[in-house]
C-alpha cells in the first residue's frame with residue numbers, strides 16, 4: 095500500500111479542540127473517548143443529546159448536523175482543530191467536503207467515499223471491481239426490471255433499497271412471493287428517494303461480525319471485531335433494530351480471521367477507492383457474514399456502528415485522538431500505534447416502549463449509576479429540559495457499557511449498571527452476548 099510521503103509536515107502534537115458531529119450514543123462515546131486523550135483540551139458534540147454534558151470533558155453544542163454553515167462558523171469561532179463526523183447522513187450529504195473546503199481537518203469521508211454506504215449498487219460494483227467476496231447481485235431501476243430478475247431466478251432473494259433507509263431498507267425474503275412483495279414495496283415509494291432503485295442479492299447464511307478500519311486514504315488500522323444484536327427480541331427474534339447490544343472482541347473472528355479480512359476485503363476496497371480517485375479518510379465498516387465458504391461482505395458503512403462504537407471506545411488507548419487526526423490528514427504513518435486494552439467489552443441498549451416501531455417519548459429518565467473506569471453510561475435518544483431533568487426522546491435511549499477480563503463479568507457489570515437506570519416503558523434484551531456467556 096502507498097505510504098505517505100516523508101516530505102509532508104509531521105504533526106508534533108495531537109488535536110486539542112475537537113468537534114464531534116452527531117447526536118446519538120455513538121457520538122457521546124466518541125466524545126468521551128476523545129476527551130480522555132492526553133493533550134485534548136475541549137470536546138464539543140453537536141447537536142449531542144441529554145447525556146452529552148454529563149460526560150467528563152464534553153460540552154453540548156446545539157447545532158444540527160444538517161446545518162453545514164452553522165457548523166463551519168462554530169469550528170471557526172471555537173478554533174476547532176479536528177472534526178469527527180459520526181453519522182452517515184451528513185457524510186453522504188457532503189459535510190466533510192464542506193468542512194475540508196474551509197481548511198478544517200476532518201475525520202470522515204467526503205460524499206464520494208460515503209457512497210460505500212449511501213448506494214448499495216455503487217458499493218456492490220466497487221466490491222466486484224475489487225474482487226471482494228460478496229453475494230451475487232442484480233441491480234434494478236424499475237419494478238419491471240426487478241420482477242424480470244426474480245422470474246428468471248425463481249428463488250427467494252434479498253431485496254435492498256439502493257439508498258440510505260435508516261437500516262430499514264433490507265428484506266431477507268424466505269419465499270419468492272415475499273421477495274416480490276418486498277420489491278413492490280421499494281418501488282411503491284416507502285423509502286422515498288432511497289427507493290428509486292434496488293439491488294437483489296443471493297441469500298447467504300452464517301454468523302455476522304462487524305470489522306472497523308480507520309483509513310487515511312491509503313493505510314489502515316483495524317479495531318477489534320464486534321458483534322451486535324440487530325433483532326428486538328430475545329433469542330434474536332422479531333423485527334430488526336439499529337442494534338440492541340454488542341460485544342467485543344468477537345471471538346468469531348480471531349487474529350488470523352481479522353488479518354484475512356484485511357487482505358481479502360479492506361486493502362482491495364481501499365485500492366479500488368483510490369482507483370476512482372477517492373481519498374477516503376474515515377471509518378470503513380465491513381459487515382461480514384462468515385459463510386461455510388469464507389467471509390463475505392454483507393454491506394459496507396462509512397462510519398462507526400452504533401452500538402459497536404460505544405462497545406469499542408472503552409477498549410481503545412489514549413492515542414485515539416492523534417490517530418483520528420492523522421487519518422484526517424492522510425498521515426497515519428506519523429501517528430503512534432493505537433493501543434488496544436486487553437479484556438472484554440459488553441454493551442446493552444435500553445430502548446423506549448414500542449421500539450423499533452412508534453415509541454413513547456418524554457418519559458423522565460432517572461439514574462443512580464456512577465460511571466467508573468470499567469462502566470459507562472452513554473445517552474442516545476434523550477433530551478434535557480432546561481438544565482435539570484432528562485427525558486426520553488427516541489427509540490434507543492441509553493447504552494450501558496462495561497469491561498472486564500471475561501464476557502460473563504463484563505455483562506454482569508453492564509446489566510448491574512442498567513438496573514440503576516429507569517424510565518417508564520424501558521425495554522431491553524436480557525440475552526445480549528448469549529454466544530459468549532456461560533452464565
Ligand code: AMP
Nearest residue numbers: 229252261264266295296297298392393
Ligand atoms: P442492513 O439493514 O443493511 O444492516 O442489513 C440487515 C441485515 O440483512 C444484515 O445484517 C443481514 O443479517 C441481512 N442480510 C443482508 N444481506 C444479506 C444476504 N445477502 N444474505 C443474507 N442476509 C443478508
Ligand code: GLY
Nearest residue numbers: 322337399400401
Ligand atoms: N449496529 C449496526 C449499525 O450501526 O449499522
